Amino acid sequence: MSDRVRVAVDAMGGDHAPGEIVKGAVDAVLTRTDIEVILVGMEDRVKEELSKYTYPQDQVRVVHASEVIATEEPPVMAIRKKKDSSIVVAMNLVKRKEADAFVSAGSSGAILVGGQLIIGRIKGIERPPLAPLIPTEKGVSLLIDCGANVDARSSHLVQFAKMGSIYMENVVKVKNPKVAIVNIGAEEEKGNALVKETFPLLKGCPDIHFIGSIEARDIPSGYADVIVCEAFVGNVILKLYEGIGSTFKRMLKKGLMSTAISKIGAVLVKPSVTQTLKAFDVSEYGGAPLLGLNGLVVKTHGSAKANEVKNSVIQCVAFKEQQINEKIKQNIIVEE
Amino acid sequence: MSDRVRVAVDAMGGDHAPGEIVKGAVDAVLTRTDIEVILVGMEDRVKEELSKYTYPQDQVRVVHASEVIATEEPPVMAIRKKKDSSIVVAMNLVKRKEADAFVSAGSSGAILVGGQLIIGRIKGIERPPLAPLIPTEKGVSLLIDCGANVDARSSHLVQFAKMGSIYMENVVKVKNPKVAIVNIGAEEEKGNALVKETFPLLKGCPDIHFIGSIEARDIPSGYADVIVCEAFVGNVILKLYEGIGSTFKRMLKKGLMSTAISKIGAVLVKPSVTQTLKAFDVSEYGGAPLLGLNGLVVKTHGSAKANEVKNSVIQCVAFKEQQINEKIKQNIIVEE
Numbered sequence: 001m002s003d004r005v006r007v008a009v010d011a012m013g014g015d016h017a018p019g020e021i022v023k024g025a026v027d028a029v030l031t032r033t034d035i036e037v038i039l040v041g042m043e044d045r046v047k048e049e050l051s052k053y054t055y056p057q058d059q060v061r062v063v064h065a066s067e068v069i070a071t072e073e074p075p076v077m078a079i080r081k082k083k084d085s086s087i088v089v090a091m092n093l094v095k096r097k098e099a100d101a102f103v104s105a106g107s108s109g110a111i112l113v114g115g116q117l118i119i120g121r122i123k124g125i126e127r128p129p130l131a132p133l134i135p136t137e138k139g140v141s142l143l144i145d146c147g148a149n150v151d152a153r154s155s156h157l158v159q160f161a162k163m164g165s166i167y168m169e170n171v172v173k174v175k176n177p178k179v180a181i182v183n184i185g186a187e188e189e190k191g192n193a194l195v196k197e198t199f200p201l202l203k204g205c206p207d208i209h210f211i212g213s214i215e216a217r218d219i220p221s222g223y224a225d226v227i228v229c230e231a232f233v234g235n236v237i238l239k240l241y242e243g244i245g246s247t248f249k250r251m252l253k254k255g256l257m258s259t260a261i262s263k264i265g266a267v268l269v270k271p272s273v274t275q276t277l278k279a280f281d282v283s284e285y286g287g288a289p290l291l292g293l294n295g296l297v298v299k300t301h302g303s304a305k306a307n308e309v310k311n312s313v314i315q316c317v318a319f320k321e322q323q324i325n326e327k328i329k330q331n332i333i334v335e336e
Numbered sequence: 337m338s339d340r341v342r343v344a345v346d347a348m349g350g351d352h353a354p355g356e357i358v359k360g361a362v363d364a365v366l367t368r369t370d371i372e373v374i375l376v377g378m379e380d381r382v383k384e385e386l387s388k389y390t391y392p393q394d395q396v397r398v399v400h401a402s403e404v405i406a407t408e409e410p411p412v413m414a415i416r417k418k419k420d421s422s423i424v425v426a427m428n429l430v431k432r433k434e435a436d437a438f439v440s441a442g443s444s445g446a447i448l449v450g451g452q453l454i455i456g457r458i459k460g461i462e463r464p465p466l467a468p469l470i471p472t473e474k475g476v477s478l479l480i481d482c483g484a485n486v487d488a489r490s491s492h493l494v495q496f497a498k499m500g501s502i503y504m505e506n507v508v509k510v511k512n513p514k515v516a517i518v519n520i521g522a523e524e525e526k527g528n529a530l531v532k533e534t535f536p537l538l539k540g541c542p543d544i545h546f547i548g549s550i551e552a553r554d555i556p557s558g559y560a561d562v563i564v565c566e567a568f569v570g571n572v573i574l575k576l577y578e579g580i581g582s583t584f585k586r587m588l589k590k591g592l593m594s595t596a597i598s599k600i601g602a603v604l605v606k607p608s609v610t611q612t613l614k615a616f617d618v619s620e621y622g623g624a625p626l627l628g629l630n631g632l633v634v635k636t637h638g639s640a641k642a643n644e645v646k647n648s649v650i651q652c653v654a655f656k657e658q659q660i661n662e663k664i665k666q667n668i669i670v671e672e
Contacts, residue, residue: 137583150520150528184486184571192486192568216572217579232528233572235520236552240573243553244580247473248616255612256605265604269591272598276591280584 004036004059005320007313008090008099011041011049012068013106015303018042021105022049024309029059032314038099040065040090065089071302075109075148079117087111091118094295101296101316103287105304112148115290115297122329125292127156129231130299131164132288133172134241135280138222142168142177146234146288154198157181157228158205162332163291164226165208170322171315172225176209180224182233183213194230202228207331245280252277287312289319292328296320340372340395341656343649344426344435347377347385348404349442351639354378357441358385360645365395368650374435376401376426401425407638411445411484415453423447427454430631437632437652439623441640448484451626451633458665461628463492465567466635467500468624469508470577471616474558478504478513482570482624490534493517493564494541498668499627500562501544506658507651508561512545516560518569519549530566538564543667581616588613623648625655628664632656 009025011018018041025037036059039046043064050060067085069078082088087106091114093099102119104111112130121128129145144164145152161179168177181202183191188199190213202210214224216237229237252273256266286308287298296319300312345361347354354377361373372395375382379400386396403421405414418424423442427450429435438455440447448466457464465481480500481488497515504513517538519527524535526549538546550560552573565573588609592602622644623634632655636648 137587148520182572184484184568184575195568216575217582219576220579220583232520232531233569236518236569236572237576239520239552240555240576241580243556244577244616246553247556248584248612251473251612251615252609255608258608262605262608265601265606268601269598269605270601272591272594273588276587279587 004034005101005317006036006038006099007316008038008040008063008093008102009309009313010086010090010102010104010106011039011046012065012086013104014300015105016305017105018045018049020305021309022046023053024304024306025060025313026050026053026055027306027310028313029055031310032317033059034317035059035313036061037313038063038090038093040093041068041086042066063089063093069107069110071107073107073110075107075113078107078110079114087114088118091115091297094119094297099295100320101298103298103300103309103312103316105300105302105309108299109148111297111299112290115293119293119295119297122292122294122325124332125328126159127152128290128292129160129163130288130290131160131167132238133285134219134238135285136220136222140172140285141219141222141225141227142172143227143229143234143238144291145229145231146238147231147290150230150232152194152230154194154201157194157198157230158201159292159332161202161205161208161210161226161228163328164228166324166327166331167289167291168225170324170327171318174225177225178211178223179208179226179228180211180214182227182229182237183215186213186215188212245277249277286315294325296324340370341437341653342372342374342435343652344374344376344399344429344438345645345649346422346426346438346440346442347375347382348401348422349440350636351441352641353441354381354385356641357645358382359389360640360642361396361649362386362389362391363642363646364649365391367646368653369395370653371395371649372397373649374399374426374429376429377404377422378402399425399429405443405446407443409443409446411443411449414443414446415450423450424454427451427633430455430633435631436656437634439634439636439645439648439652441636441638441645444635445484447633447635448626451629455629455631455633458628458630458661460668461664462495463488464626464628465496465499466624466626467496467503468574469621470555470574471621472556472558476508476621477555477558477561477563478508479563479565479570479574480627481565481567482574483567483626486566486568488530488566490530490537493530493534493566494537495628495668497538497541497544497546497562497564499664500564502660502663502667503625503627504561506660506663507654510561513561514547514559515544515562515564516547516550518563518565518573519551522549522551524548581613585613622651625651630661632660
């Protein structure tokens with residue numbers, strides 16, 4: 001029992017809460033015996049959903065939280081005022097070491113703020129980055145940082161590079177992951193003030209495999225495993241990925257339905273086209289870890305359904321087993 | 337004759353120079369009688385290419401330039417040292433009003449630097465932005481700025497918004513174009529320091545149709561006509577568009593060829609899929625104007641072939657006819 005990874009799940013967060021969230025949590029414990037899920041939210045509603053399923057009783061618990069933080073609420077205020085919200089209650093479980101990890105499809109802002117204010121940063125970590133996996137031609141790359149804390153400093157980016165390397169190496173199992181910094185040209189002298197300042201610092205890091213600049217056009221081909229950038233740029237990259245993907249899908253469908261001959265062909269190519277589109281769908285890749293906190297926080301898409309919730313919960317196991325936080329503490333040399 | 341728009345073309349710039357460049361220039365004068373092309377470059381090589389075609393002799397001239405600026409040369413140095421390069425010679429033609437516009441597929445850096453140093457900015461314009469058209473579901477949007485001058489100030493972005501509006505309204509013929517600023521959330525209080533400072537300034541502009549923030553995911557759907565951003569972010573957007581497009585194309589082709597049934601279907605869907613992919617190909621949309629200079633400079637892709645060169649040359653006609661620079665001078669109120 002004590003060997004199980006205890007994952008607090010925000011039963012009230014996201015567009016499909018609590019139904020899909022509870023279903024995803026149940027699916028996770030049905031898949032793995034080494035997980036205990038703690039569903040945090042309005043007890044009666046969560047139990048009503050739970051009653052639809054059969055599952056090992058000792059792997060699921062419910063912790064009541066009477067409030068819900070809405071996506072549009074100002075994060076700092078929400079975290080401070082709503083002490084009995086599912087996010088605050090769940091984060092306190094992580095803080096008190098009663099849970100190893102927290103998964104939520106709720107307000108990104110509240111999760112980022114709560115992570116810092118309640119769970120707290122690992123000593124020496126200046127800023128916890130949000131680091132989603134994005135699909136590429138070769139598999140996935142880690143895009144670090146896509147969080148809400150913009151206008152980063154070079155020392156933050158160096159820590160992002162180190163934490164990202166540890167995550168890709170140990171959780172995603174990419175050996176000696178290639179680290180690159182997002183830039184507007186391949187040459188070292190290119191870039192804005194932040195990139196120019198950060199480049200030599202990354203070049204001088206002995207514990208990462210820094211390969212230099214990456215232009216945005218080379219991101220989808222999988223040129224680097226860890227893509228380091230400031231959060232504003234990371235957010236643009238992540239959301240443009242989503243936007244181009246869904247626009248493309250709509251246009252392609254429209255194109256395939258445009259002529260009678262094409263419609264017949266569409267039936268024949270459907271399985272392979274669907275697979276290709278799926279491989280490039282950001283939402284297929286589960287949650288984004290918020291790295292550098294005293295406990296794991298995973299943010300899944302607001303639109304997450306059961307499958308994504310399940311994958312996000314399972315993802316927490318590798319994180320704990322690989323002792324990512326211990327590795328972060330050991331490897332990130334802090335100048336104090 | 338004097339009514340013709342005189343377009344200087346860099347015969348030596350780009351991956352396919354001089355062959356495709358000369359071909360594109362000839363195609364332009366064969367399409368329109370109101371254009372005179374001035375091919376600038378090594379006379380013997382340009383004339384050798386010209387000898388392959390039949391065209392109205394009074395619409396094409398050659399001006400000799402003995403040097404070529406390579407893409408990898410440091411721009412400022414190249415512009416200062418290579419006085420007889422095709423870029424410098426052509427820009428001097430624009431400066432002396434012997435040409436109305438300049439089209440080049442050569443070094444972006446040299447073109448941006450030369451534009452400012454040789455042709456010069458319109459009085460009051462703080463920074464000339466590079467503004468390509470990018471494909472969207474509804475047509476095209478103007479992405480301004482994608483240039484080499486990063487770390488912009490809010491006053492620059494306000495000028496970009498105004499110049500972009502004038503261009504979209506008069507050259508691309510979008511009535512009352514919607515202007516949005518790239519941001520990481522829809523709310524006014526979101527963003528980095530630059531966006532937060534710029535947002536209220538744009539909101540207070542009486543002469544543009546400002547619709548607020550645009551998240552990167554809404555760019556491909558055509559939510560705004562003029563997309564305002566700082567050059568680093570603009571460069572990331574433009575190049576990610578290119579990168580996702582070409583990766584997608586490769587993956588889709590691979591997917592279509594993966595099974596026997598899919599291969600048969602592929603033959604049937606090919607015309608409609610090709611059309612869809614083409615609509616989302618950035619290189620289909622010709623050159624990007626460098627706005628705010630005392631003359632028009634259009635940068636086409638380094639990989640431009642004849643068709644793109646032709647379109648870029650023709651694009652200069654609307655720019656001159658619509659008196660874009662006069663409109664920029666009248667509409668952009670300068671605080672001095």
